[in-house]
Amino acid sequence: MKYGYFPGCSLKGTGRAYEESLLPVMQHLGIEMRELDDWSCCGATAYMAVDEGKACALAARNLAIAEQEGHAQLMAPCSACYLVLNKTQHYMAEYGAMKRLVDKALGSVNLRVTRPTPVRHPLDVLLNDVGLEAVKQKVTHPLKGLKVAPYYGCQIVRPYSTFDDQADPQTMDRLLESLGATVVDWPLKTKCCGGSLTGTLPKAGLRLAYILLKEARKRGADVIATVCPLCQFNLDGYHDKIAARWEPVRIPTVYFSQLMGLAFGLPAGRLGLQRGFVPMKPLAAVTAA
Amino acid sequence: MFEIQRTIKYEADRVPGFGREVMGVPGCEKLKDCIQCGTCSGVCPLSIYMDYTPRQVMALTREDFKREVLGSHTIWLCASCYACAVECPREIRITDIMYELKQRAIHEGVYPRRFPIPVLAQEFTKMVHDHGRVSEGLLVTKLFLKTNPLAALGMAKLGMGLMKTGRFSVKQENIKRRAELAKIVETVDQENLKGKA
Numbered sequence: 001m002k003y004g005y006f007p008g009c010s011l012k013g014t015g016r017a018y019e020e021s022l023l024p025v026m027q028h029l030g031i032e033m034r035e036l037d038d039w040s041c042c043g044a045t046a047y048m049a050v051d052e053g054k055a056c057a058l059a060a061r062n063l064a065i066a067e068q069e070g071h072a073q074l075m076a077p078c079s080a081c082y083l084v085l086n087k088t089q090h091y092m093a094e095y096g097a098m099k100r101l102v103d104k105a106l107g108s109v110n111l112r113v114t115r116p117t118p119v120r121h122p123l124d125v126l127l128n129d130v131g132l133e134a135v136k137q138k139v140t141h142p143l144k145g146l147k148v149a150p151y152y153g154c155q156i157v158r159p160y161s162t163f164d165d166q167a168d169p170q171t172m173d174r175l176l177e178s179l180g181a182t183v184v185d186w187p188l189k190t191k192c193c194g195g196s197l198t199g200t201l202p203k204a205g206l207r208l209a210y211i212l213l214k215e216a217r218k219r220g221a222d223v224i225a226t227v228c229p230l231c232q233f234n235l236d237g238y239h240d241k242i243a244a245r246w247e248p249v250r251i252p253t254v255y256f257s258q259l260m261g262l263a264f265g266l267p268a269g270r271l272g273l274q275r276g277f278v279p280m281k282p283l284a285a286v287t288a289a
Numbered sequence: 290m291f292e293i294q295r296t297i298k299y300e301a302d303r304v305p306g307f308g309r310e311v312m313g314v315p316g317c318e319k320l321k322d323c324i325q326c327g328t329c330s331g332v333c334p335l336s337i338y339m340d341y342t343p344r345q346v347m348a349l350t351r352e353d354f355k356r357e358v359l360g361s362h363t364i365w366l367c368a369s370c371y372a373c374a375v376e377c378p379r380e381i382r383i384t385d386i387m388y389e390l391k392q393r394a395i396h397e398g399v400y401p402r403r404f405p406i407p408v409l410a411q412e413f414t415k416m417v418h419d420h421g422r423v424s425e426g427l428l429v430t431k432l433f434l435k436t437n438p439l440a441a442l443g444m445a446k447l448g449m450g451l452m453k454t455g456r457f458s459v460k461q462e463n464i465k466r467r468a469e470l471a472k473i474v475e476t477v478d479q480e481n482l483k484g485k486a
Contacts, residue, residue, distance in 0.1 A: 009422050009424070009427065010422040011423065012422075012462065013425045013426070013456065013457075013458065014425050014426075014456045014457070015456075016455070016456060017456075026344055038421075038464050038465050038466055039423040039464070040417070040422060040464050040470060041417045041421060041422050041423050042378055043414075043417065044413070044416060044423075045368075045369045045411040046413035047368075047410075047413065047414050047417060048388050048392055049388055049391040049392060049395070049407070049410040049416045050391075050392060050410050051390075051392060051414070051477075052392060053477045053480075053481065054473075054474055057473050057474075057476075057477050058417065058473060058474075061470070061473060063467070065407075071456070073471060081458070089314065090349050091316070094315070095315040095316075097315065098315060098455065101477060104480055105473045105474075105476040105480070106473065107474060107476075108472050108473065108475075108476040109469045109472050111469075112347055114361070142393060154368075154369075154370035154371055154372065155371070156369070158370065158371035158372065158374070158375045159371045159374050159375050159382075159384070164377050167375075171316055171397065190372075191334060191370075192334045192335075192368050192370040192372070194368065194408075195368035195369065195370070196368070196409060197366070197407075197430060198430075199405075199444075199462075200403070200405040200406045200432075201338075201366070203338075203405065204335055204338045204366065205368075208334055208335075212338065220413075229366040231348070237447055237450070237451070240446065241447075263312045274454065275455060275456055277450055277454070287331065
């Protein structure tokens with residue numbers, strides 16, 4: 001199985017542990033990911049707020065590169081990238097004026113989008129292309145006894161996702177179970193993490209992160225598993241600010257791909273686990289308890 | 290002494306045609322179907338901090354209260370979680386309407402002063418234009434220096450932690466074909482001008 005790979009800016013920056021763990025895990029499963037040449041920023045939530053036409057045209061540049069490189073499918077692990085690339089395709093399919101604008105803009109630099117290249121999230125690929133049976137076969141160190149709160153956040157399930165439920169998604173739950181982990185049932189799976197408001201308006205943004213951390217702890221989770229670099233950042237980076245405002249709610253937040261790597265027996269040092277602010281306890285300590 | 294403030298909106302406060310204009314934008318058409326049920330405000334994780342709830346913004350927009358919605362904090366508090374858009378019984382794309390209002394507020398320069406969120410959106414966009422990629426550390430540093438240098442001090446510890454874990458860099462990432470981006474943006478500008486002519 002081969003996919004074009006759109007990493008996005010965060011996976012090269014604050015979210016590099018996501019890339020560091022996802023690439024070896026996918027390789028271990030026999031999946032080839034080829035990074036798009038000279039990809040540009042998806043625009044995230046910020047660009048759409050300034051100019052939608054330009055936001056779509058610049059996002060579509062990446063779709064055109066994917067097509068030019070002959071990728072049948074594109075993998076976008078970051079929730080914002082996943083949303084924006086899908087949204088651009090939806091807008092081009094639904095609105096003739098947007099398609100004409102984007103075609104014209106891309107045409108000015110000899111790029112073209114002639115077909116929709118499916119933009120897929122790694123969870124979708126793992127569940128529907130690879131399959132849980134194949135994942136299970138690779139598990140050498142089952143995450144037995146590890147209680148994980150699966151946190152999906154907003155933008156991979158809403159509004160364009162076709163691979164999971166928008167209010168009560170299940171794909172990560174099932175993936176974590178296949179790794180041997182115990183999935184903690186909690187109601188905040190898709191509640192907002194605060195997005196960029198944790199930085200721009202902490203009074204409101206940090207409270208959202210605090211509520212998530214508090215609930216995960218209350219439900220007895222050892223760790224929160226996330227699929228998005230911004231969610232990981234918000235849940236991991238602000239513990240002392242949250243403690244100063246409300247109460248300490250320390251609990252590690254890791255990428256699902258890091259947990260996969262551990263279960264596959266890949267060396268922990270190669271999974272970016274040292275990059276978290278709140279370190280995850282070594283697996284042996286959990287499984288022995 | 291408390292200051293008396295008028296909260297009721299009068300006919301004279303409207304900017305006739307504004308609502309129709311917004312509803313003419315792709316993604317915003319269904320605003321006309323809003324039944325004011327309040328589901329959007331109920332599911333919104335940020336509505337408790339807003340000056341107008343999402344339901345009120347829908348009503349005010351449709352009824353031409355342009356100044357009120359474009360100057361509101363609400364549109365900037367929307368974190369784009371799409372909970373409202375998914376739950377709306379009339380399938381109104383509320384999040385996309387918020388985006389349309391944000392664009393208009395920036396275009397007309399009427400967003401709340403010294404409010405960091407619209408400043409972030411513009412700095413982000415500028416960095417994408419100039420370099421093709423966003424270097425998060427640099428972007429956030431610029432934002433704080435522009436809006437609230439004192440708050441930057443409060444973030445110093447976070448910055449140090451990020452540096453220690455190898456997640457913070459002020460090095461600007463660049464793509465190779467930056468001229469291509471400039472040309473794409475220029476072409477969109479030209480097309481928009483043609484559309485207006």
